[in-house]
Amino acid sequence: MTATTQTQPLAALSEAGVSIWLDDLSRERLRSGSLAQDIEDSSIVGVTTNPSIFAAAVSGSDQYDAQIGDLAARGVEVDEAVRMITTADVREACDVLRPVYDRTDGVDGRVSIEVDPRFARDTGATIAEARQLWWLVDRPNAMVKIPGTREGLPAITQALVEGISVNVTLIFSLERYAEVVDAFLDGLEAAHAAGHDLSRIGSVASFFVSRVDAEVDKRLDAGGVGSGVRGTAAIANARLAFEHHEQVLASERWQRLASAGAHPQRPLWASTSVKDDAYPDTMYVDELVTAGTVNTMPQGTIDAFADHGQVPSDPEDWDTVRGTYDEARSAFERLESAGVDLADVTAQLEDEGIQKFADSWEELLDRVREQMGA
Template sequence: MSDSTTPSPTRALSEQGVSIWLDDLSRERLRTGNLAELVASRDVVGVTTNPTIFAAAVSKGDAYDEQLAALAAAGTPAEEAVWTIVTDDVRAAADVLRPVFDATDGVDGRVSIEVDPRLARDTDATVALAQQLWKTVDRPNVMIKIPATVEGLPAITRTLAEGISVNVTLIFSLERYAAVIDAFFAGVEGAKAAGLDLSKLGSVASFFLSRVDTAVDKALTAVGSPEALEARGTAALANARLAYELFQERFASDRWQALADAGAHVQRPLWASTGTKNPDYSDTMYVTELVAADEVNTMPEKTLDAVADHGVVTGDTIAGTFESSREHLRAIESFGVSMAEVTAKLESDGVDSFVTSWEELLDTITAGLERQAGSGS
């Protein structure tokens, strides 16, 4: 049991250099002051969103009814209404987090908004929408989420080169993460060449966790040998730890140092998909087993509550793990499970999942507009 001199688990994470971001946003959370409360009491210093989050938010309660009524009265098309609602929420959250942004010189206090996932394979359309969202939200602490697809990589570079902060999402493999870092370097170099203030430019690289274990565990279970079964639950942490090793190596380069000298901030690795899907696993494992400086952990509220309640933060849990992480992945490969195939499918499925959620959000808004128009509000 902790005494008054022992920091809370969330405070301990912050002291270790882990930035806690909330993987959720809703109008209700903003109106009740819950987001501000989490900033004050749970050390939350950022927010991430995606179509799934907004689809859930709009489908619950009546927080959006007034705005839906106004949009319906104006004859606003459903897709335009989606962006009006989403950008309003992100702008309001950015205002809540602005003091954090100012206090950390732009490192934290960030709120992410995702481009239309249907554009994940269209570089030019992704860049155009990123520019539009940046102007519409009109807050320096917003980040535009762009998926790390092959087509997304040049979009990341072009968007950063224009001075627009980027959260790179849906990263599953070490190979793709290396390409994301290259895209980041090129983008910041472009911004530097354009004479932009690099200290205002922010970026994170969102590396997904629980989805990796779910997919690899399924394959290992199918193998069925005692050794294969014993390897379950090791893939995501090993993958993430080796991503952190890559982060350390690439941001120790002369290429990066030239950008840092010009005022640029590192692109921090962000651990995403941190809610444990297997009930046999610790509900804090994707947090407490990945503690190191210069990283972000974005948590759904259930995971944040679990960490605050019983998370054990003992210090850096990544240093010294790189060789054992390689051994874990080699063992998985030895059972005939290809990490390259698993991560490629996860990326494809992730894009499809976000498209489905986007369509659900569009359907929810369409139904809401029709309901409000029918009520004569």
């Protein structure tokens, strides 16, 4: 299909090697055919979900009423009811995206579902939940989202060992990202030793972007030193993460896995909607374009980029990441000189991210509990 005027920027972004994933899912999207149409018209090749997305979906639609009524009639506990509801949506989305998964040899066509965020600091519970979600969805193109906390690292490895595809979420720091990559490599090596087909195991590392700028800018403004350095932290952070990714791909360790059929763990740019109206609304797309990455965007960011994304005529000229690493390190030095402790920023953001998702999960439980009671 030839891209329409509206979707040309999205098609060009895809041609430049960026996989566009939709950061949203609802039963309304599935039943109306909206998701299938987005795949056709907007170069969407994957879907990510989180507790906030499901809370909004359940509260904003009557499409869940029949299933919730059945769950209530059977006396199902609310935690298990939520698993039944969310895995049903993810399973159906996986079926919609299965042609993309087949066409891309398992690289794209993925749909992510998150473990209960209340388990973010509990390795054993996270592993058990990952197994349960993988079994419930029962689709090869699913991905289980595991938080990139210190406690999540062994869970990432164990899930991969068992052949479970993993989306590592809530990554904020370069140091934690390096640990996530090591957990991924450990998992694939053990999976290969156990006889798994590595070509069927997928993984992405979700590096959060806009939240970094929001916190750093707040600290800069409080210190009265924001001029010239506001809005530079997140992009520099992500670009240096990609530098590490390139170094891993050049390593002998990775080459051995690649020769066994493994796909790279692609960096995924998450939290890509701007939090400050002073910034261009497509900033975290425009500034993070490079082949071999994923950008997961909420609908508003997708619409904005489709409308006014800046697209060079030749996609090969449109790499805004490779070759920027020295500039990114200079940005870090300027931030340090301005008094910003990035290690403290990213530690705070990890804690806040876990709490926000846990709060959204509780909100989802409350809404389902209320509807089951009705």
